[in-house]
Each structure stands twice: as structure tokens, then as C-alpha cells.
Amino acid sequence: MNPEVLEDTRWTGDSPAHAPPTLDLSRDGAAVWVHGLTRSFESGKKIRKTVVAVDGIDVAIGRGELFGILGPNGAGKTTTMKILTTLLFPTSGEVRVAGFDAVTKPREVRRRISLVTGGDNAGYGILTVRESLWMFSQFYGVPNKDSRERSELLLDKLGLREKADERINRLSTGFKQRLNFARGFMSDPEIVFLDEPTLGLDVESARQLRAFLREWMAEKAGQRTVVLTTHYMAEADELCDRIAIIDRGKILATDSPHGLRQIVSADRRVVIELDAGTPTDALARIAGVRVIRITTPSEKGTIAIHLGVSEGRAMRQVLDSLMVEGRAVHNLSTHDPSLEDVFVAIVGRGLNEDVGGDA
């Protein structure tokens, strides 16, 4: 990526409303600016082996962005996050976070960021939820009054109010995860790094966290930045302004969810449910129409034809063809290519087809 101040011309308006129309992706202006980042680990005691976890990453994340890093286990997501949050040195490359060098000015970076990793690690089990939030805020020097106000707000927003005075070791895993998430916002950071924050969470809790995240970003639009790694396509699609697809330590594509779909195809996906045995040759012959797949007959005796339709005129021809031939159309739906389609096309395998532990 060319690290210059540039206008994000790919912005399509389908992302959350808080996203700014222009992004400063310059070395000093970006929330996160990474150039040539590489990180390798030595493993094995007798036979030394070098494992390259991150392999020459270039990325710039603008202030006010909700940026997703999507990749399978072992892709290098977590290693990248640890480097960005000053917990690991890079083997080579330059890393700037909030305008400061993450290697030489870690304290300046730490004052402005927080990290939430997935799981239920929420501090000391003997503390209450309220005490735990207070304790974490103190490590960032937050005055008691601000700490109280923030914790009360977070208790409400994240559904922790009823558990506020309960000891952490008596909380369920879901509540511990919510607390862990809340902890990351106690210092009112400029940039929040979320490493698989909804991993293992129930649907309702995950929805609540996502809603909070959108609200938090909107509160100070253009000033707050979130960098999110996730396994969940839907989560990345729903939340992120831009997504980087990472695999084997390399970033393979970076764009808005809409832009990424364009990489796969400009087609719209059309699914038509017809009676089994209906000839489909005529549809395949229409210019601008691709038959992607035809399902096997269902119990109802119908088949679903998945088409890629490139233009409106072709869609009209599809409908005309069906009407002329008097076919019974049980259902018809259209949608954009999914991120799953994008991921498979770029990486060459599905997100859940792992190649090893996460680096």
C-alpha cells in the first residue's frame, strides 16, 4: 500500500455511517502504519527451525476506521496484533501506532491503545466486576471520578449491571468475556485492538458487543479506531469499514467488504427455485449469465439454480425466458457475492480449513 494521504475512492457507502469519507493513511497521520513488517520465531531445541509468522506486511489504517483482519488459524493475525500493541518486537520493518514508533516509543503508544483478546480472562477472580474495571483503569492513570463514570456506563451498555458487585470467579464464561471486553474501554483509548473478541460467545452477547462497538465508534467519529481480528465472516462483513485478508503471514487483499466482493466478480448472485427436471440450457445461453451450480432435487421436488448475472438486461432475459417457457418459479432471490466467496477465491480454501495453530 502506498503510504500517502489519499482519498479512499473505493468507499461505497455500504459500510457503517460513522466511517469518514477520506482517510489519512500517511506515516504520521494514520492510526496504524506498518511497512515491511516481518516476524519470525525460532523453534525446536535440538534442531533450530525458523518459522515466519508475519512476512513483509504493509498496511495503513486511518483514524476513525473499523479495520478487520480476516484469516485462518496460523495466518499471522495474533502475531501482528501483539507487535502493534508493543508486546512483541518485529524482526524487521517499521510499525507506527497513533503516530509513534511502537518499538522505540512503546509508552506513548500504550497510553493511547488497549487490547482485548478473546476468552474469559478478566483479571483476579477475587475482585468484583466493578473493582476489576476500576483496577484496570488505574494502570492507565484514569482519575477515580472518570473511572467510576466509565465503569457505570460500560456496566449498562454491556449488560453487566446485575453482576456489578459479584466476584469474577463466580461469573459465567459469557459474563467474564463481557467484562474482559469492557476492560478494554476503561482507559478511553484512541485505538482498540480486538483479537477475536467474540470467540466462543453466545449469539446474544456477541450481538451486544458489536452494537456497543458501533455506538462507541460513532460517539467520537473519526477519532476512535478499532482493529479487529476475527474468524467470523459475518462479523467482519457487518462491522468493518475495510478488511485485510491475511494468510501465511501475508496480506493478500485489502478493501471495503463491498470492494472485496468486486474482486471476485461484478456479478449479482441470483437463486431461482424451479421444479426438478426443468431444462436450464436456455438460461445458460443468455449473454451475461453464468450458471454457478444447480442443487440436487429437494424433498419438495424442486431444484435451486445459482446464477451469476452481470447486468440488469440479462436478468430481464432470464425472467422472460422462464415466462416464455411457462416454468413454475417457486422462489427467486438475489444477493451480492459473500465474503466467504471472496475468501475462497483469494486464499484458495475456506476460512475454517485450517493449516495449523495461530501464529
Place this chain on the structure above:
Amino acid sequence: MTDGRFEPLVTNLRAAWARAYVRIFAASREPSWILTETLLPVIGMCAYVFVYRALGAPRAFEAFVVLGGVMMAYWLGVLWSMGTQFYWEKQDGNLEFYLMAPCSRMAILTGMAVGGVVMTSLRALSALALGLFVFRVPFDLAQGWTALAVFLLTLGSLYALGMCLASLFLMYGREVWHVAHALEEPVYLANGLYFPIRALGPWGFAAIATIPLAIGLDAMRQLLLGAAAAKPILPVATEIWILVGAFFVYLGVAVAMLRWTENQGKKRGTLILRHQ
């Protein structure tokens, strides 16, 4: 967040207090803690007192045991609650929180130390109360304030040593458990917790060069027992200077070791990965 040039200081003080809070207030919520921290530790001390009584030893020996029992509590605190603490924090996944925070690691260790001193003091007070009110050991409180100052100085040196151990143990991972055990019993002996350290001969002097426990204990014995403190190691004034020096040396070493350990961990990736 506080602005201005005092911001780092304020942040570190807040961090230290928050970490101390966990120990001082939260830890006392476990009822079993009262039993394990106050009643059980004094049992061993009683055994020594009864042995000395059975042998008809001078009463000052009982005072040695009581003072040793008090200081032993702090040594255990330094070893297990300071030295090994960062290692446990890493195992529990809390170390990452500390490494990510803008406060100093020394602030966190100071919080642990303050919390540890407060908590251990309950144990130490139970030993002292037993000595004063049950065994009626003959302490001379004429130089009580000086003895108190020496006691605080000894604690300062001990906990500074604990900070060094915290970095060391963090670096050596799982072996920490064995190292801490290895330092437990020999230190009781080498520091003469239950007997006059002169009995150890030249080895006694060697021991005092590394751990400030024996020096502090010897100074307090001289101040609280007077002439009864047979054959002190060094004059009290010299011992005070040694304690002051030990405090600064250990503190400096702790700061350097923490920085080194953190940098090594960031290079190797060992601080953020559990079980390494």
C-alpha cells in the same frame, strides 16, 4: 488522564495502589486465609521455644525465635508473593495487561510489595503477639523506634530483592517453582532465624552478604535485646548502612533486570505465550 509532567508519577502511584488493593482488601475475602496466615505459621515457632525451654537456654533465645518467626513471614512473602508473582500472572494471562499498560512495571511490583507487606504483617503480628503475650519474651523497648526503623529498612531491602527475583523467575519459567523451594529452607538456616547467627561461623557472614534478612535480624536483636543478644555480627550502625546499600543495589538491579527480561521476552515472544 492526568496532563502535565507529573502524569507518569500519578499513573504509577495509581497503578501501585490498584495492585496493592487486590492484596490488601480482596485477598482477605477468603476466610481460610485467616487460618493459614495467622495460626498455622506460629506452630513451628512454638516448637523452637519449647525446645529452648526444655534445654534451659537463656530467655533471649526465645526472643530470637519470636523475631525470627516475624521475619520469616516476610521472607516467605518475598519469595512466594513477590518473586514468583509475575510468573503466576503470566500463567493466568494477567501479565499481558501489565505489559500493555503505560505504567511502570516497578509500580506494579511496588503495589505487590505494599500489599504483600500489609498482608504479611498480620502473620508477623500474630507471631509477635504470641511471643509477647503467651511466651512473655523479654524485649527491651528503650530503642524501639530505632528498631522499627531498622525493621522497615530490612523490609525495603527484602522486597527490593523480591523485585529482582520477580524478573529472574519470569525469565526462567517453570523452573521457578523449584528455585523458590530451594531458597526457602536454606535461607531459614543461613539467616539464623531461630538461633544466633554466630553459631554458623564464617558461613554466617557469607550468608549476610547476599540476603538482608540476617543483617536486619541481627540489628533488631541488638536493639531489642541489648546485652542479651550474645555476640552480634557487626555494630548496628554498620548494619544499617549495609541495609541502605542493599536496598539501592537490589532496586537498581531489579529495574535493569525487568527491562532486560521484558526486552528478551519481546524478542523471543516468551512473555506473551503461556507455558514458555
